[in-house]
Amino acid sequence: xxxRYFKIAGxxxxxxxxxxxxxxxxxxxxxxxxxxxxADINIKVLKYGSAPQIVSKVNSYDWFESEATLYSTExxxxxxxxxxxxxxxxxxxxxxxxxxxxxxxxxxxxHILTHLLLIAxxxxxxxxxxxxxxxxxxxxxxxxxMFLGESGTGKSTHCCLWVDNIDGASMLxxxxxxIRVENGNVVVYGSPWSGKGACYINKSVKVSGIYRLSQAAxxxxxxxxxxxxxxxxxxxxxxxxxxxxxHLDHVCGTLSDIISLTSCFHLECLPNADAARLSYSKSxx
Amino acid sequence: MNIKSCYKVRTxxxxxxxxxxxxxxxxxxxxxxxxxxxxxxxxxxxxxxxELEDVTDALLSEYDVxxxxxxxxxxxxxxxxxxxxxxx
Numbered sequence: 001x002x003x004r005y006f007k008i009a010g011x012x013x014x015x016x017x018x019x020x021x022x023x024x025x026x027x028x029x030x031x032x033x034x035x036x037x038x039a040d041i042n043i044k045v046l047k048y049g050s051a052p053q054i055v056s057k058v059n060s061y062d063w064f065e066s067e068a069t070l071y072s073t074e075x076x077x078x079x080x081x082x083x084x085x086x087x088x089x090x091x092x093x094x095x096x097x098x099x100x101x102x103x104x105x106x107x108x109x110x111h112i113l114t115h116l117l118l119i120a121x122x123x124x125x126x127x128x129x130x131x132x133x134x135x136x137x138x139x140x141x142x143x144x145x146m147f148l149g150e151s152g153t154g155k156s157t158h159c160c161l162w163v164d165n166i167d168g169a170s171m172l173x174x175x176x177x178x179i180r181v182e183n184g185n186v187v188v189y190g191s192p193w194s195g196k197g198a199c200y201i202n203k204s205v206k207v208s209g210i211y212r213l214s215q216a217a218x219x220x221x222x223x224x225x226x227x228x229x230x231x232x233x234x235x236x237x238x239x240x241x242x243x244x245x246x247h248l249d250h251v252c253g254t255l256s257d258i259i260s261l262t263s264c265f266h267l268e269c270l271p272n273a274d275a276a277r278l279s280y281s282k283s284x285x
Numbered sequence: 286m287n288i289k290s291c292y293k294v295r296t297x298x299x300x301x302x303x304x305x306x307x308x309x310x311x312x313x314x315x316x317x318x319x320x321x322x323x324x325x326x327x328x329x330x331x332x333x334x335x336e337l338e339d340v341t342d343a344l345l346s347e348y349d350v351x352x353x354x355x356x357x358x359x360x361x362x363x364x365x366x367x368x369x370x371x372x373x
Contacts, residue, residue: 150312214312226298227318234304234314242306245293252295252302259298 001044007033009178009189009204011125014039015117021045024110025117027192030202041124043117045102051078052093059243064115070240079119079240081112092116097124118176118193122238126250129181129257134236135210136197137172137188138162143208144172144188145279146179147267148236153213154271156197161276169280174199179207181257209263211279216268219275221284229264230255286363286372288331294319303371317369322348326362337363 003016008031015021052073060069067082076095082088088107094100100120104113122132135148136155140162147155155174162169174197178189190201212224212232224232233255234242241247265284269275292303301324305315319327322344329343340359345352366372 153312212312226300227302227316228313230297230300230302231313231316234306234316235311242304248304248306249295252297252304256297 003035005033005035005039006031006192007202008121008191009125009130009180011040011121011130012036012038013041013043013121015043015045017045018047019108021113024108024113025192026110027114027194027198027200030190030200031192041098041100041121043100043102043120045104045113047104047106047108049101049103051091051103052076054078059240061239063239066115068240070243072244077123077244079116079123081115083107083112088112090116092120094120094123097127100124114193119238119240121178122241123247125178126241126247129254131179131237131251131254131258132176132191132193133179133233134176134238136174137177137190138169139172139203139205140166140169140280142205144177144205145208146177146188146210147213147279148210148232149213150235153215154269155213157271158213158267158269158276158279161271161273162280165273165276166280171197171199172201172203172205173197179254179258181254181261184261186258186261207258207262209265209279209282210258211265211267213267213269216270218268219270219272219278220268221278221282222266222268223284224264224266226259226264228266229259232264232266233259286336286367287334288327288366289371289373290332292371294324294327303369305370317371322358323362 001016002020006013054071056072058070065084069080071078078093080091090105090112091103102116135146136159137144137146138159147158149155173190173194175195176193178191180187186207187204188207189204241251267279294301301319303317341355344355
């Protein structure tokens with residue numbers, strides 16, 4: 001077994017395989033770390049092996065060019081991914097939250113391995129006040145501004161407008177940043193998962209604001225109450241986390257802290273520089 | 286009638302929230318916030334089969350109001366909860 005170590009959002013992640021996984025994980029390069037004595041998360045990657053017996057199907061859904069299904073097993077869970085293009089099967093299974101096994105099957109491909117590691121990381125940290133929120137994040141003066149919304153709403157575009165129009169603004173992550181609640185602060189970390197933006201930055205900043213975006217023929221910023229904030233943040237969490245009561249309890253606990261400790265907004269906007277200046281100024285109506 | 290057992294009230298950021306998680310790829314998840322009276326009724330009545338009169342009695346046992354007002358409020362609560370799909 002060859003082990004590689006990564007530090008992601010402050011967690012030491014050990015990934016071991018019979019082959020060298022490094023070549024398959026280009027987006028993990030900025031997160032490479034020294035060997036740690038006791039990893040927080042241990043992930044074993046196998047091409048072939050036996051998966052635990054499935055007890056029941058929890059739910060399935062389409063996700064990232066795959067059909068994903070979450071199953072419960074005797075002592076934990078199994079998350080299976082069937083590729084819609086080549087129908088290859090791969091899975092990740094775990095008991096508790098520190099030991100994960102990835103079964104790759106015939107094809108070891110970067111996008112599949114990266115995706116399964118995202119699932120493992122999500123479940124490994126779910127009970128530790130940590131969430132991956134589907135969003136684009138910009139940094140400015142050591143603070144993070146997170147933009148949420150459905151695919152195609154213009155999250156990335158809005159962040160690009162910040163970078164182009166606000167001095168000192170830069171991208172932190174363009175798809176799946178990690179948020180942690182730490183000593184009364186909400187902190188956002190760059191991650192090896194960043195979608196099309198290919199923005200893999202190993203930095204973290206305190207969250208200054210969380211914005212749900214929607215397209216409009218004008219720019220308008222609203223501060224939202226906690227109920228609306230909950231409703232806006234939930235769809236940005238990984239869908240399979242909503243299916244098991246215990247998982248949803250953890251998600252809600254973390255969201256509760258995030259919402260209590262940060263300002264949440266709704267930004268109706270055009271794709272222009274004024275919209276970026278408005279979200280930066282936080283001058284809400 | 287009864288409160289659907291698939292729903293659970295969670296306290297999130299100071300609010301009593303019921304999450305109706307169904308649709309994927311939506312901009313906002315449907316959530317319902319219960320005020321303290323509604324939460325009281327929820328806790329008192331969930332897990333059992335009840336009638337409108339039971340809601341009224343629950344209100345009367347906790348709040349010092351006229352029966353007619355409690356009856357009116359009970360009717361409103363049941364109607365709101367039915368509209369929200371929380372009561373069957």
